[in-house]
Amino acid sequence: MALDFAGAKGSMRNVCVVGAAQTKFGELWDRSLRDLIVEAGIGAVKDAGIEKSAIQSLYVGNMSAGRFAGQEHLGALAADFLSLRVPATRCEAACASGSVAFRDAYYAVASGDIDAALVIGAEKMTDVHGSGALTTLAAAGDQEWEASIGLTFAGLYALIARKHMVDFGTTREQMAAVSVTNHKNGLKNKLAQFQMKITIEDVLNSAMIADPLRLFDCSPITDGAAAVVVASESAAKKLSTQPIYVLGTGQGSDSIALHDRASFTELLATKAAAKKAFEQAGIGRNKIDTTEVHDCFTINEIISLEDLGFVEKGKGGKFAEEGKIDLNGELPTNTCGGLKVCGHPVGATGVRQIVELARQLRGQCFNPINGAEIGLNLNIGGSGATAVVNIFGKEPRY
């Protein structure tokens, strides 16, 4: 039998982001995973202007500390080193781990059980324990059918890129435009892994990684952590900072292995997540002022803009090439540099995207989008088996 769907919004409390912080992202050879977690966590609490004792629960997004650092049980470790004696859980969905941690915190606050939770996304990918970073990242795909035969994530997204080129005429130059835009946006971002201007030619002439993807199409291996404090609306209203409302949140899933998908060029998980998030927010695509999307590889920013419904399928490359994603374009995207430029500490990325949106909507971003009221982030796990879409606004309803 089918169970009735009780209707979400009626009984759920409004939830806000009230504090946000991140560490420097990069190859941080002198920082351990726990150092990064503590810095980001304390930063978010301070940014919220609350005492640490107000935090009632901790959610840590992390993909693979077990393999990267020989450390499981990371929620408890984080609580310990933050001197927080509260429930602490690690949440994982590969590169979308930060976002699923955020969603679990969201539900805990929305349920009415707690008023404030701390969400930390973190990954330490250099100086790793055991097998290397690429082998560990491959564990986000299907171990038995993909990773075990040597298929890396650059390889998976290269297959996706090639099919997009064949089906829709997407060009190398269009993919390069994504990287050039993100590097331009991140130029002043001191917390980003890279600060350098690049040209289309730089991308086209960079080393081949997995044909057709070249070095400057790929997000790097990164250490870093980001954190947000999530609170109920009633709690948020007591604080002096501008609360950022969660207008909608959605999560979707799809087959873990690429070969099982109906299509290589659209991610059904993204479509499902976006559908849910927009329905909950009760707004249309045209209301979104800025987006943070998952450019683990340039092709994925193009596909993401299509699957989110901002541009017709197959037209994402042209959209990027025409400057529509620029800071002064139709849909300013990855305004601080995205995964390509900030770096991609996998468990941290989803939370880092939320930190960026909070800064944008509070008017604290070094690349301000004038009058930005509503922002959206899309965080993808693996080659698209998980996708999370969150929509944030300065007001509770639009």
Next chain:
Amino acid sequence: MALDFAGAKGSMRNVCVVGAAQTKFGELWDRSLRDLIVEAGIGAVKDAGIEKSAIQSLYVGNMSAGRFAGQEHLGALAADFLSLRVPATRCEAACASGSVAFRDAYYAVASGDIDAALVIGAEKMTDVHGSGALTTLAAAGDQEWEASIGLTFAGLYALIARKHMVDFGTTREQMAAVSVTNHKNGLKNKLAQFQMKITIEDVLNSAMIADPLRLFDCSPITDGAAAVVVASESAAKKLSTQPIYVLGTGQGSDSIALHDRASFTELLATKAAAKKAFEQAGIGRNKIDTTEVHDCFTINEIISLEDLGFVEKGKGGKFAEEGKIDLNGELPTNTCGGLKVCGHPVGATGVRQIVELARQLRGQCFNPINGAEIGLNLNIGGSGATAVVNIFGKEPRY
């Protein structure tokens, strides 16, 4: 500033367990992790008497598939192989991973956003990828201060046991009594790893593992999965099965490393979790008819009964020795064999405990406790850095 606590129960919906299943536990050399996940997941859905399409979200409790099986992103993998295209998240808190998955599902349903979620706990610990099971399990402790110097979990609990013996006069025979009782309880449990009667002498003469703990004090290395369907009360009432209500749930944390604790002989995480769960349930200890506690080592069952408040600190050994935990005793405990006899596939154990309680309260257990109305489970992560306590009843309030 401190945020007000909004008060939990007022706004939260009642949540029930409506389906429960588990696989055979043991050394399952011919079964893969995904085989176990699928069998348990389908089993729980069938037991609930619902269509799979009624499941709106999936939470997978797993400690270390990344190290055991080379597979992260286990939520998406589970959703894929169950053909569930719903949000799917893996939750981890070492040996309490199953319980934190259960709690995340609980909040999602309690919030009002969804009506039904599937929770699967699973671990494949034999036939492992990379380093062995004991090294992987040590990642539940502090990697930098415990695991890296070779301290295993038997070693950690041996330190705890020795201190309990010194401080309270707990004897080897009392610890052995826990193992003997659990073996007696599990004798008819076909899904348990072991079916054999043992004596106090058998325990005392078994091989030394970490002084004072011997082989028969230790739960084994196990493959297995368990699953429950969690649903809102309104949904549960449409089903023909007896709903099992979540009366209260609590989670606590403590320092990850043993040397940072104020005491070796009590787990503050258990006390915090129990306090929250009993407050939410609004009942006293005397209302509990049966318990499932975390006997990863015999000493931990003794300490758990003390920290839960069922017996005075230091008297847990005597409580066990006097038969108070027997099926016809004051507090029937681990009525199907506990971790020692069922086996301890770490991510599955918390869910397996809930499966046992659901069977008890529905009157489906092969060791029925006459008139059992309310049951409690305690699931512990690591050496006590995480503890989860859940209280279940046949009615929504007592």
